[in-house]
Amino acid sequence: MDLIQLDRDISSYIIELAIRLGLFFVAVVISPALGRSLTYLSRLVLQVTLHRIEVDPDDTFDRFIKPFQNYITTTGTLLFIALSLNLLVKYPELYTFLGFFVYMALSISLALLASKIVQRVIRQVAIDRLRRRGQEVNEIILVFETFTNIIIVLIAVAIFAQGLKLNLVALSASLGIGGVAVAFASRQALERLVGTFELYLDRPYVPGEYVRVNFNPFAEDVYGRIESIGLRSTKIRTAAQNTLVIVPNSMMAGMKIENITRGKKVMAIVCLDFYKLLSESEKALVQQAIEDTSESFWGIERGSTRVHFSQLPKTLRSRVRVSFFISSSSQDSLNLRKRLLELANEEIANTLLAYNLSFTVPESMVYLDSPMSI
Numbered sequence: 001m002d003l004i005q006l007d008r009d010i011s012s013y014i015i016e017l018a019i020r021l022g023l024f025f026v027a028v029v030i031s032p033a034l035g036r037s038l039t040y041l042s043r044l045v046l047q048v049t050l051h052r053i054e055v056d057p058d059d060t061f062d063r064f065i066k067p068f069q070n071y072i073t074t075t076g077t078l079l080f081i082a083l084s085l086n087l088l089v090k091y092p093e094l095y096t097f098l099g100f101f102v103y104m105a106l107s108i109s110l111a112l113l114a115s116k117i118v119q120r121v122i123r124q125v126a127i128d129r130l131r132r133r134g135q136e137v138n139e140i141i142l143v144f145e146t147f148t149n150i151i152i153v154l155i156a157v158a159i160f161a162q163g164l165k166l167n168l169v170a171l172s173a174s175l176g177i178g179g180v181a182v183a184f185a186s187r188q189a190l191e192r193l194v195g196t197f198e199l200y201l202d203r204p205y206v207p208g209e210y211v212r213v214n215f216n217p218f219a220e221d222v223y224g225r226i227e228s229i230g231l232r233s234t235k236i237r238t239a240a241q242n243t244l245v246i247v248p249n250s251m252m253a254g255m256k257i258e259n260i261t262r263g264k265k266v267m268a269i270v271c272l273d274f275y276k277l278l279s280e281s282e283k284a285l286v287q288q289a290i291e292d293t294s295e296s297f298w299g300i301e302r303g304s305t306r307v308h309f310s311q312l313p314k315t316l317r318s319r320v321r322v323s324f325f326i327s328s329s330s331q332d333s334l335n336l337r338k339r340l341l342e343l344a345n346e347e348i349a350n351t352l353l354a355y356n357l358s359f360t361v362p363e364s365m366v367y368l369d370s371p372m373s374i
Contacts, residue, residue, distance in 0.1 A: 020087045020088055020090070024084050024085065024088060027084030030080075031077045031080040031081050031084070034080045035072075035075070035077030035079075036073050036076070038073065039073065042061070046060055046061055068113060072113065079106060081106075085098060099163055099164050103160045103164060107156040107157065110155075110156055111152050115149050118145070118152070194253075195248065195249035195251070195252065195254075196249040198249075199234070199252060204257050204259060205226050206229075207226050207229060208225065208261075209259060209261035209262065210224065210225050210261045211224065211236070211260060213256075215247070215251075222238060222245060223238065225237045227244065230249075232248065233247055234252050266367055267324070267368045268368075269324075269365065271322075273317060273318075273319050273359055273361070273362055274317055274318045274358070274359045275359065277311065277316045278309065283309055283318075285357070286309075286320060286352065287307050289352055290305065290307055290348055293347050293351065304323075304324075305323065305325070307321075308320070324344075326338070326341060338367070342365075
């Protein structure tokens with residue numbers, strides 16, 4: 001009788017496992033369709049909620065949701081798979097094995113999606129509001145973005161741990177106790193690791209850029225190109241001797257570094273075609289509006305702004321070519337300044353329209369880089 005009962009229990013276990021696995025695989029198959037539906041659901045939610053506060057839901061969708069449809073679909077798909085994984089929670093070994101891959105992918109996807117949306121909100125909403133309040137927009141926004149990304153990564157780690165049912169408090173405590181012992185045993189290694197972390201966060205240089213650093217006040221500066229940034233050290237290829245200088249990241253993090261490659265200006269050119277031939281007084285008004293606007297926006301070199309007036313061939317219309325110069329310390333900084341330049345152009349248009357001076361922009365703004373080299 002015991003053997004018969006055992007056979008029945010085994011058969012029941014196998015049947016239940018097969019059913020749960022079958023349901024899980026069915027859920028995996030239909031998850032992509034459910035993931036795609038999140039985009040349409042988000043649009044419906046925006047239409048219902050934003051309509052009440054007199055905000056255009058279609059514009060909000062186009063600015064903050066539509067550019068990230070693929071990210072939303074992927075995240076939604078992984079989210080439904082993670083929820084379906086609860087069908088296998090009765091089998092801890094199988095749940096942990098599959099859960100590691102599912103929750104790892106879900107955490108990474110959520111972190112990427114949140115980072116992209118936060119960056120878009122900061123660049124388009126926060127900057128606009130600061131400008132309306134008359135406050136200066138500077139690179140503290142980039143620091144805020146980095147801080148926000150760190151929080152997003154920590155949340156993603158928490159989601160991964162929660163999905164695998166790990167005790168974060170106990171894990172942190174054990175890591176803290178072990179960390180004290182490791183800190184005494186490997187102080188120099190930890191200093192280099194912290195230096196590497198600082199370099200990756202602040203990004204004073206990246207591979208391929210030319211820098212000048214002084215490691216010895218009684219010797220000449222070291223000029224060279226950043227060959228690579230490792231976990232322990234930075235490798236600099238010197239410009240003259242073509243030798244390789246290997247410097248610990250902890251030392252580089254404390255050095256005064258002159259980045260030669262980033263010492264560059266970007267010239268932005270935009271043309272304004274007016275519907276009539278401007279008089280001298282109107283030209284002076286246009287000149288003043290452009291100069292005043294460029295002075296009120298951070299990141300635009302005020303003294304380098306150039307305004308050139310000309311007459312369009314075979315027409316009684318004036319063309320104004322405006323050249324702005326902006327400087328940048330990184331690609332993120334350059335993108336921020338370009339966004340501010342777009343706001344400056346909008347303010348110029350609003351100022352001129354107030355004086356009944358309407359115009360068209362025949363071509364989009366052109367950016368020309370002029371990097372420095374050694």
